[in-house]
Amino acid sequence: MIIKRITWIVCALIFIAIVFLPNRVSNKIKNVFLSAFKYPLSASEVSSRNLAGLLEYKHILQSNSALRREVGLLKGRLTSFEEIRLENLRLQKLFEFKEKVLFDTVASRVIGRDTTNWFNTIIIDKGTNDGIREGAAVLSCSGLAGRVIEADGGVCRVMLLTDPVSRVAAKIQRTRDEALLEGVYKGLCRMKYLPLESKIMQGDKVVTSANSGLYPEGLLIGEVISISHDASSLYTIALVRPEAALMKLEEVLCVKEVKSSF
């Protein structure tokens, strides 16, 4: 009886000690078991999408025809943009503009999401074997989605912008005001420490700042949906809706390396 109690107390102390393990060690342990869940998660995610497809069949048909119309319009605009692009190339060479930087990316599928309601992370099916490193930026087709926080051989965990722990150096594209973007609950972000005299408006686009260090500059983050002042009236706060549909991500692009285009 006493030995049993001592065993349980020792086990409890071990479990408490696990919480205080360094991140490197706990991430390694997590990733070993996460890799084992990769294929069951992929299978489950595929079933989930098929089920969602069946349930949303009518909506899919409607959005399909709307998208076809939009593609037709965009094809027409693309032709005129091609002319502008060629003219831009000529002008850049002429005036020796600064090089535009492109990214080398790897596409991956989302195979799982955070099991808790506290954090907003996703699990993707590519890892270090595909050239993805911890800290790599993750993009969706419409904007920045987050960054890689844990990477293993075949899987990665990505922290989304709306995660309460996420912090991104961002700026308002129009006014060039820089501030800190953090995730809040309910799928939104909040830009803190904007100057009081900032001329920020609803609808302003938010992009990554050069001060970020983690993310390439100029990546689209989202749009301002409301503006307020903090309780102490020392700075302005803006609520930002991410451009990427983070709750519905199915495929993402992970930045492998930043490269020049010219």
Added chain:
Amino acid sequence: MRKRSQKQFLIFFVILAALMQATFLYRFRVAGVKPDILLTIVIFSTFYFEGSFCLKTALFAGFIGDVLSGGIFGLNILTFGLCGFVLPLYGQRVYRENIPIQLFICFSSVLAVYSLYYLASRVFLPLAGFIEALKMVILPTALYSTFIFGPLCIFLKKSLGFLAYENRSY
């Protein structure tokens, strides 16, 4: 004592619940939260299985929850384990076949586990204030999980072949 096959099935349901929580359930978010069916299965086990098995199930469910979550590794193990340890201890003092009491126990357990998880996470991570966390995450999760607890209980009881409440030993 519960049959071995019932215990094995319950462990299988825990793994299934974890996979569903990581893939299906985000499509059924209400007020930005999804139900915590991993925790509700642990709470269910405390009503119908003996204490040591409940604790092991809770630790296993917490471990899988930690592996599939982006939070601090070990916190789910601790909080779920505490739930799996405390509920069977004090559960003998209430009549657990009463549905309102089951729902009340489920609601208060989810509330307690989530509050503990928040307080422990706050030590390591810059999370929002407690009132905001209570409004946005803890209360909605407790309500949603309690809402699905009833149907989940019926499903598990039918799947595991339970007929009536049996005496348990700890």
